[in-house]
């Protein structure tokens with residue numbers, strides 16, 4: 001009985017196996033694309049995770065090194081040299097000084113699409129207060145000769161680590177993809193100049209022109225292990241405007257003998273508030289912020305000039321033009337009203353960052369892979385925001401782009417902050433912003449590698 005039963009069990013097992021094999025064949029022939037891609041994704045993920053685990057120590061060491069040694073925009077000499085060394089070591093063909101300290105690495109691996117992965121390299125003039133053992137202690141003089149701290153407060157050190165890690169993973173699994181990798185490290189993102197500089201230096205002419213481009217950015221309010229995305233319009237047009245309000249200086253006790261530029265500047269600040277609230281269609285997002293105002297040196301002196309610095313945000317080119325024209329009109333009208341000389345209104349074209357539009361097709365395809373790999377609850381959609389990112393310029397050069405957000409913060413801490421508004425999370429650019437290295441690096445490299453493999457994979 002026992003024997004017989006065992007035989008019949010074996011028979012049943014064989015039948016089950018045969019049926020499973022037949023079902024697999026059926027599924028493959030019925031839905032070739034979907035099934036193949038799904039099983040291919042599973043295999044790719046396993047391969048990526050294996051290489052990631054083997055290489056992780058090295059990635060964390062690089063992250064801490066970059067975090068402790070930040071460099072300001074346009075000064076990324078040591079950072080780009082280090083990244084060049086990392087890419088050369090794994091077989092990339094590396095070109096340095098492509099637009100400032102811009103760096104381009106190319107890895108060809110047969111016929112197939114060209115995929116660009118971009119990192120930025122620059123840090124911010126911020127004195128770090130995280131108290132981390134690898135916190136930056138760097139001090140530098142800014143262009144006005146003031147001493148400033150330097151900190152990777154926007155997470156560009158994390159972007160570089162993930163970029164390098166992804167390059168290592170992909171270079172070590174060339175049997176699983178075909179095409180060309182174009183890994184670029186961009187300078188001066190924080191001043192909105194780096195992408196333009198690299199494009200003007202011939203990025204898309206001297207090197208293979210990408211069919212797709214990816215980037216990621218740290219998110220300061222998203223749990224590690226998660227990513228977020230925005231399809232279509234994701235970030236705003238950003239302009240920097242300087243206004244020099246001219247008056248006529250004199251004694252503070254004799255205002256009638258002067259034209260007071262402080263009062264005039266105050267009027268301009270208030271008049272500017274009506275630009276967004278009364279002139280722009282409320283359906284169109286717009287921001288005019290006077291972030292800096294400086295004038296005078298002493299209680300009893302009316303100065304000659306006041307200097308104002310504005311950030312101006314919009315999502316449409318027509319709204320952008322209305323805001324920039326309106327700022328000039330309002331400042332000049334206020335000066336005329338006060339009998340003052342015309343103010344100087346300078347829009348700095350070098351610091352313009354165009355709105356960022358994520359290519360809908362590339363983004364939805366990438367998001368579908370992320371959901372499969374990280375889990376649907378770890379991939380969240382985000383509304384557009386009024387921040388700026390010059391990764392948009394590659395999109396304006398007609399390359400389909402996709403920039404996604406990478407979670408960096410302990411999920412418990414994120415939950416606490418959501419419950420208790422008195423304990424908000426430090427934002428990007430804060431002197432307390434501190435991504436948790438291991439889960440952030442691992443999720444970043446996994447997500448970026450599968451995003452690239454999905455468009456290049458065999």
Ligand code: ZN
Pocket residue numbers: 154190428429
């Ligand atoms: Zn930033």
Ligand code: ZN
Pocket residue numbers: 154155156189217
């Ligand atoms: Zn940034």
